[in-house]
Amino acid sequence: MARMKFLCDADRCIECNACVTACKNENEVPWGINRRRVVTINDGKPGERSVSMACMHCTDAPCAAVCPVNCFYTTADAVVLHSKDLCIGCGYCFYACPFGAPQYPKVGNFGSRGKMDKCTYCAGGPEADLTPAEYGSRDNGQFTGYGSNRLAEGKLPICAEMCSTKSLLAGDGEIIAKILGAGGPPRLQLGRLGLADGLPREHRVVNDTGRAAGANPAPYSSPPHGGNCRIREAKECQRAHRSGSSSPHCYLGWPPCSRCRPARRSSPRRSIQPRSR
Amino acid sequence: MSPGKAQQPTQVNPTAQSVKEKELLKELQRIQGRGTLPDTRTRVLEQPEGRAWRQFHQVTLRWIGAVAILGMLGLIVLFYLIRGSVRIEGGPSQARLVRFNAFERFVHWMTAASFVVLAISGLNITFGKELLTPLIGPAGFAEWSQWAKYAHNYLSFPFTLGVVLIFLMWIAWNLPTPSDFKWVAQGGGIVGSKHPPAGRFNAGQKAIYWIVVLGGGAVAVTGYLLMLPFYATDIAGMQLAQMVHGVVGLVFIAIMLAHIYIGTIGMQGAFQAMGGGEVDVNWARQHHSLWLEKQAKKGRVRGAAPAE
Amino acid sequence: MRVFLLACLVAALLGAGAAYVLNDGYFPNASSVVFSTNGVRI
Numbered sequence: 001m002a003r004m005k006f007l008c009d010a011d012r013c014i015e016c017n018a019c020v021t022a023c024k025n026e027n028e029v030p031w032g033i034n035r036r037r038v039v040t041i042n043d044g045k046p047g048e049r050s051v052s053m054a055c056m057h058c059t060d061a062p063c064a065a066v067c068p069v070n071c072f073y074t075t076a077d078a079v080v081l082h083s084k085d086l087c088i089g090c091g092y093c094f095y096a097c098p099f100g101a102p103q104y105p106k107v108g109n110f111g112s113r114g115k116m117d118k119c120t121y122c123a124g125g126p127e128a129d130l131t132p133a134e135y136g137s138r139d140n141g142q143f144t145g146y147g148s149n150r151l152a153e154g155k156l157p158i159c160a161e162m163c164s165t166k167s168l169l170a171g172d173g174e175i176i177a178k179i180l181g182a183g184g185p186p187r188l189q190l191g192r193l194g195l196a197d198g199l200p201r202e203h204r205v206v207n208d209t210g211r212a213a214g215a216n217p218a219p220y221s222s223p224p225h226g227g228n229c230r231i232r233e234a235k236e237c238q239r240a241h242r243s244g245s246s247s248p249h250c251y252l253g254w255p256p257c258s259r260c261r262p263a264r265r266s267s268p269r270r271s272i273q274p275r276s277r
Numbered sequence: 278m279s280p281g282k283a284q285q286p287t288q289v290n291p292t293a294q295s296v297k298e299k300e301l302l303k304e305l306q307r308i309q310g311r312g313t314l315p316d317t318r319t320r321v322l323e324q325p326e327g328r329a330w331r332q333f334h335q336v337t338l339r340w341i342g343a344v345a346i347l348g349m350l351g352l353i354v355l356f357y358l359i360r361g362s363v364r365i366e367g368g369p370s371q372a373r374l375v376r377f378n379a380f381e382r383f384v385h386w387m388t389a390a391s392f393v394v395l396a397i398s399g400l401n402i403t404f405g406k407e408l409l410t411p412l413i414g415p416a417g418f419a420e421w422s423q424w425a426k427y428a429h430n431y432l433s434f435p436f437t438l439g440v441v442l443i444f445l446m447w448i449a450w451n452l453p454t455p456s457d458f459k460w461v462a463q464g465g466g467i468v469g470s471k472h473p474p475a476g477r478f479n480a481g482q483k484a485i486y487w488i489v490v491l492g493g494g495a496v497a498v499t500g501y502l503l504m505l506p507f508y509a510t511d512i513a514g515m516q517l518a519q520m521v522h523g524v525v526g527l528v529f530i531a532i533m534l535a536h537i538y539i540g541t542i543g544m545q546g547a548f549q550a551m552g553g554g555e556v557d558v559n560w561a562r563q564h565h566s567l568w569l570e571k572q573a574k575k576g577r578v579r580g581a582a583p584a585e
Numbered sequence: 586m587r588v589f590l591l592a593c594l595v596a597a598l599l600g601a602g603a604a605y606v607l608n609d610g611y612f613p614n615a616s617s618v619v620f621s622t623n624g625v626r627i
Binding site: 017096 | 308309310311312313314316318319320321322323324325327328330331334335401402403405406410415416418419422423426430503504505506507508512515516519
Binding site: 379382383384385386387390391427428430431432433434435436438552554 | 588596599600601607
């Protein structure tokens with residue numbers, strides 16, 4: 001049976017918060033409740049990384065262990081869900097969760113807790129699948145239900161589907177492990193495993209080092225497509241140089257393409273004039 | 278010509294500073310960063326101390342509670358079987374005197390009644406699900422727990438008020454005096470028939486007083502920290518507050534079991550003190566002789582003269 | 586006995602009062618204080 005997991009590649013995440021927004025929209029998460037969040041570590045420094053975090057659907061869920069009324073249950077897909085009917089809003093699951101997944105609406109003065117709400121892996125709750133009772137509705141600042149049940153429709157959680165850089169992966173743990181463990185940069189492997197059509201732009205290689213590492217970021221030791229996309233590289237290179245970049249490398253970090261590279265290095269290289277087509 | 282051959286040597290390896298998965302798995306401290314959501318608590322990525330708290334709450338606290346409460350119950354039963362109820366020497370007389378006035382009794386009973394409900398609802402949080410779910414099912418247990426939680430949260434106010442009033446009301450009689458040391462040295466007369474003299478409150482009662490004031494204060498403070506979440510603490514503070522609240526509460530319950538025993542079946546003539554307010558003179562002579570002398574001088578003894 | 590019953594009654598009344606204050610918005614919009622960003626009420 002498939003064990004559903006989340007995986008966030010910290011090297012790819014660009015903290016766009018699309019996952020957060022998609023989750024809030026899809027599940028009508030009330031104001032103040034954050035089922036998913038993006039945390040940026042070492043913000044602004046070299047080695048800055050961002051991670052998208054929600055419920056990790058643990059095998060030995062600490063939330064389930066400490067709940068005084070046993071409102072948690074694990075589905076056959078290894079998704080950890082809970083029942084808002086049984087929840088008494090004591091807050092213990094938040095104390096126990098290492099990832100801070102449980103959230104509580106503030107229904108009373110001084111922030112006293114209502115029913116707990118958390119990431120459901122877009123798998124709904126104990127009510128019957130795909131019913132309005134399961135989806136829930138607003139009730140005085142609380143949400144009575146669990147949001148959409150995409151898993152019952154055969155879809156994956158909306159956060160992973162919406163991730164703009166495919167850093168957040170969701171699905172069967174074995175498939176995700178294959179993607180991660182196939183060796184080499186993960187983005188290559190997505191192409192090799194035939195999953196590239198899941199990518200936002202096929203064959204598009206975004207060199208994310210250009211973002212943070214400085215003026216002259218270094219490319220990978222070998223270009224990703226074995227040099228097959230020279231035309232595309234040239235187009236990128238031309239665009240960069242037209243915009244005034246004076247670097248001998250184009251802004252993506254690749255060495256100048258053949259159309260940009262001057263034939264002879266007779267003059268000191270100050271700026272590279274793009275050749276006319 | 279492949280672009281790879283025209284490559285310049287690299288200066289920066291983009292993945293050199295990324296955190297390896299192994300390091301993250303070894304990470305024992307909490308991981309915090311920056312974020313964009315208004316709730317500043319979302320900046321925490323991981324708080325591994327949640328695992329320690331889970332271990333404490335599921336295992337350690339339950340052991341403490343079981344040992345303290347069941348152990349105390351066992352001790353009480355043993356004591357009753359061996360020593361029996363402490364009888365009034367010479368039997369009850371007709372002479373009586375007032376020990377606690379109406380206000381004192383009111384405060385005591387308001388605190389005590391609240392305490393009983395708080396104790397039961399509090400024990401339900403820690404021990405309830407294993408004990409009660411087989412009896413009433415998960416839905417019934419959740420409903421009961423919901424009302425128990427309300428009772429626990431709202432009766433905390435009369436309990437806290439009662440503790441404060443008890444502190445103010447009886448502080449004058451609960452400061453240590455020389456007779457206390459003698460009383461403790463003789464074990465309070467609990468074994469044998471030689472009973473050491475004591476004032477209005479003997480050393481054992483003074484201990485109960487301070488346990489109620491300090492322990493009650495501790496559960497009140499931590500309880501309000503838990504009830505008004507994150508008002509004054511962060512998650513580490515909440516976990517600590519819960520641990521203190523749990524441990525102090527369980528020990529408090531165990532000690533109050535002994536107090537209830539002594540005040541009811543453990544000692545003949547004791548319950549009247551808090552029940553109707555008046556106690557038997559023979560009882561007073563036996564257990565609080567110094568207090569009886571003072572009261573007799575003030576002419577507060579009714580009925581037959583306090584003869585020898 | 587009367588004192589005991591009076592004490593229970595007072596405890597219940599205080600508890601109910603606390604429930605009203607904490608849940609029913611006796612302090613209007615007090616809950617939005619904890620929704621604030623950096624203490625600024627929204």
